[in-house]
Amino acid sequence: MYAQMVDTGSPDNQALDAREARFQQRIDDGIRIEPQDWMPERYRKTLIRQISQHAHSEIVGQLPEGNWITRAPSLKRKAILLAKVQDEAGHGLYLYSAAETLGISRDQMVDDLHTGKAKYSSIFNYPTLTWADVGAIGWLVDGSAIMNQIPLCRCSYGPYARAMIRVCKEEAFHMRQGYDLMLALCRGTPAQKAMAQDALNRWWWPSLMMFGPPDGDSVHSAQSQAWKIKLFTNDELRQKMVDQTVPQAEYLGLTIPDADLKWNAERGHYDYGAIDWDEFYAVVKGNGPCNRERLDTRRQAWDDGAWFREALVAHADKQAQREHARAA
């Protein structure tokens, strides 16, 4: 997902001390944890990792779609895409603020992203080769994100839950504009429909990988679930995404690129084929198609904006000095 394989610290089973037991009781009772409340250090650190990774994903997530702003096929589509990408920046900012309430500074987080120390979602390391990719991302990637984020609106940490509520309200627009774009292509010329099919072919498997490793390999899941900062397992969410998306693809007249995909009446779910986890781990380790390009673009944007940030500070300092002189 937007935060993948988040480390929950040492998984030791030491008896919880009394304070930690009370903390767990609060969570079990559905009482939100707020920034000034006592919390175990592992909970704090895990949440910093999870929320900052989520924030970085929103920020880096602007880049694949941003590539198409100047090449959108109409003014209407361009305005929609601009609004969507601007939302992603907003989501990143809500989440950075939530992470800061746990005691990490914004500068530290930005630094961790730019030095490659912090991770962001694997999905944003794939290229956007055609205009249809913008539709596929909205439909599949944002669709998957909603699936993960709606439960997080009920997570145990107050600032994170509140940020998720804002994000989810806006994310529904992202998914719909993506599906609307795919609909337009699928109702267009054969070449346009082929472009939509090609985008689905390339984004389908990375979208399924986005939910993270299968439950059996997901070592930190149990602790995160006990803390209620993860409410469904990776496989549960992945299954939900497949079940929701197959009929949507059928309506578009597109074929999901999985020969093993079929309805399983007994389970009441779609069965789907094996996921190439080697590819997932390669992307997570920095060897996806666009990892280097994404980070270079981020660093360049940060460096290119330095003069502007410095000018704002210089102006603020000058105004403060004048104010001070007037008061004296």
Place this chain on the structure above:
Amino acid sequence: MKNEWPLWEVFIRSQHGLAHRHVGSLHAPDAAMAINNARDVYTRRNEGTSIWVVKAVDITASDPDDKQALFDPAQSKVYRHPTFFPMPDEVKGL
């Protein structure tokens, strides 16, 4: 840049007649930029008719450990609510 911009808490009045409500926070070098940024970050969908920004360091908050001392005394004062007083059905205008 290690000279981090201060944190501002953002309050938005959603409609005329309602109170400003806390919506989140952001970093900005001064109050004018904080208002500009708040407009972009928190009012992209007609959420507001007015914005307040306050430096986070200027907010004094109650201590969560004082919760009982501060708020429990109100619990026993049910007579502060109008429903505490049963009124005869026949009498109108109460």
